[in-house]
Amino acid sequence: MTSNTRWNVVALVVVLATVIALIMPSHFATAFDVSRMTPVADRNIRTGNKMLIEKEIIEERQVVSENDSNSTQAEVALDEDMSFLDEDDGDSDDGVLDVNEIPVRYDEAQLWRVYNISNAMSRRNMLPLGDILESKYGGTIWKENSKFLDVSIDKKHVKAARAFLEDHNLNTEVLNYNIQEMIDNEAAVGANLTQSEAGQRTKKAARSGIHWKDYHDLDTIYAFMREIRGKFPNICRLYTIGKTAEGRDLKVLRISENPKNYKKIWIDGGIHAREWISPATVTFILYQLMSKWQEQPDYIRQRTWYVMPVMNPDGYEYSRQFNRLWRKNRAPAKRSQCLGVDLNRNFDIGWNGYGSSTNPCSDTYRGESAGSELETDAVVKFLTKRKYNLDAYLTFHSYGQMVVYPWAYKAVKVRDSGVLQRVATTAVQRIEKKTGEIYRASVTHEVLGIAGGGSDDWTRAALGTQYVYTIELRDRGHFGFVLPPSQILETAIEGYTVVDTVAQAIK
Numbered sequence: 114m115t116s117n118t119r120w121n122v123v124a125l126v127v128v129l130a131t132v133i134a135l136i137m138p139s140h141f142a143t144a145f146d147v148s149r150m151t152p153v154a155d156r157n158i159r160t161g162n163k164m165l166i167e168k169e170i171i172e173e174r175q176v177v178s179e180n181d182s183n184s185t186q187a188e189v190a191l192d193e194d195m196s197f198l199d200e201d202d203g204d205s206d207d208g209v210l211d212v213n214e215i216p217v218r219y220d221e222a223q224l225w226r227v228y229n230i231s232n233a234m235s236r237r238n239m240l241p242l243g244d245i246l247e248s249k250y251g252g253t254i255w256k257e258n259s260k261f262l263d264v265s266i267d268k269k270h271v272k273a274a275r276a277f278l279e280d281h282n283l284n285t286e287v288l289n290y291n292i293q294e295m296i297d298n299e300a301a302v303g304a305n306l307t308q309s310e311a312g313q314r315t316k317k318a319a320r321s322g323i324h325w326k327d328y329h330d331l332d333t334i335y336a337f338m339r340e341i342r343g344k345f346p347n348i349c350r351l352y353t354i355g356k357t358a359e360g361r362d363l364k365v366l367r368i369s370e371n372p373k374n375y376k377k378i379w380i381d382g383g384i385h386a387r388e389w390i391s392p393a394t395v396t397f398i399l400y401q402l403m404s405k406w407q408e409q410p411d412y413i414r415q416r417t418w419y420v421m422p423v424m425n426p427d428g429y430e431y432s433r434q435f436n437r438l439w440r441k442n443r444a445p446a447k448r449s450q451c452l453g454v455d456l457n458r459n460f461d462i463g464w465n466g467y468g469s470s471t472n473p474c475s476d477t478y479r480g481e482s483a484g485s486e487l488e489t490d491a492v493v494k495f496l497t498k499r500k501y502n503l504d505a506y507l508t509f510h511s512y513g514q515m516v517v518y519p520w521a522y523k524a525v526k527v528r529d530s531g532v533l534q535r536v537a538t539t540a541v542q543r544i545e546k547k548t549g550e551i552y553r554a555s556v557t558h559e560v561l562g563i564a565g566g567g568s569d570d571w572t573r574a575a576l577g578t579q580y581v582y583t584i585e586l587r588d589r590g591h592f593g594f595v596l597p598p599s600q601i602l603e604t605a606i607e608g609y610t611v612v613d614t615v616a617q618a619i620k
């Protein structure tokens with residue numbers, strides 16, 4: 114290029130940029146002037162709560178979503194596989210700035226463990242500690258139990274939050290100094306581990322592309338379920354039991370040689386979006402069940418398995434694309450700009466009680482009413498129809514390394530808690546032999562505190578299922594939700610050990 118032509122190109126770019134800036138001044142200002150945002154907007158960006166920045170944008174958006182709903186109607190009529198391939202992935206292409214689509218970063222945000230929280234919480238006139246750290250210091254609660262609270266604090270609040278905790282004599286340990294670094298490492302390690310055979314992070318190693326060296330997107334997980342159905346058409350059935358608020362399918366795979374007579378075991382994962390090890394473990398369980406089906410013992414083959422790896426697909430995809438620490442689903446609230454309901458507070462058991470929030474901006478928001486969410490409703494209806502012979506309900510979460518059983522909504526044990534404790538103890542002993550990891554077996558309320566609205570308690574109370582367990586997978590707090598991909602396989606083996614033990618316990 115001659116220097117004359119180069120100058121002509123530069124001049125043309127400058128003129129074009131000026132024209133565009135003149136045509137769309139408000140969009141430029143709102144998109145890039147972060148300093149104009151109020152603290153509330155700031156908080157909503159951090160937590161990924163839905164919020165459009167200007168009124169005119171909200172109006173524009175309403176028109177777009179009307180069009181969207183028309184196309185969704187048409188898509189529902191498609192054949193199951195096609196509708197999956199054609200589904201709306203939630204990406205809007207309308208050029209509107211939506212803070213939900215700005216990836217949330219956690220640069221130099223710290224992860225803390227605060228001890229002796231029950232002392233602080235029992236003081237009169239004091240909000241629960243978690244609420245204060247959330248609302249005043251931009252904290253995100255990772256884990257709360259009777260002994261400690263794990264909370265991440267944004268860089269800009271670290272100093273003030275530390276002073277607050279010191280003022281209240283709350284002993285605090287820093288578990289991690291840079292959460293973003295941990296998230297970046299998780300992605301980089303996954304990419305490296307898959308490099309040798311696949312070339313890149315999500316590249317397919319087999320037809321569905323599934324493996325357990327990295328975490329996968331929803332498409333890959335659903336493709337894997339279809340792949341299993343395709344390989345075992347006589348014993349598998351793939352259900353779409355409902356749709357999410359963003360139009361994604363809710364999928365369950367049934368495996369059975371005799372659905373009418375065999376005892377049933379339900380397994381789910383991904384109720385909480387950020388607990389990525391859960392869907393990874395549940396897909397591994399599927400693989401483990403099916404890879405040597407013919408050689409499986411009777412206590413595996415003579416069961417009907419229902420497996421739902423991702424109960425919260427919208428939240429899961431949101432946590433992959435925009436906010437690694439997102440927990441809830443992505444349903445809009447009626448009277449708030451904040452999005453999302455904690456599905457494990459939305460079931461109709463102790464819904465109105467302790468351990469959940471009525472605030473739509475909270476991470477433990479219980480929803481408008483019990484069973485208000487599409488995901489909850491779909492699972493409740495599906496399971497209720499199949500309650501006969503439903504002997505086990507296993508739901509995978511993270512983190513904490515625990516196998517817990519009802520009740521969680523009240524400080525009481527189920528009448529056969531001795532049996533549940535014994536089977537859980539067997540499972541944790543077998544885990545220790547296999548991988549050396551220590552899991553704890555216990556009734557839920559003793560180790561995790563009281564919380565209503567859980568899927569586990571609901572299944573036990575409403576359907577009378579005997580072996581109801583919530584399994585909190587790895588780790589014990591070092592990486593928390595951001596468990597390195599190098600630990601997926603061993604953790605998944607631990608999950609499978611619980612499944613195998615429970616299947617054996619069923620008579």
Ligand code: 0X9
Nearest residue numbers: 457510511512521564567570583
């Ligand atoms: O609080 C939860 O929903 C679960 N812990 S997590 O950190 N994965 O969110 C524990 C669920 C135990 N059961 C009930 N609370 N019903």
Ligand code: ZN
Nearest residue numbers: 385388510511
């Ligand atoms: Zn969870």
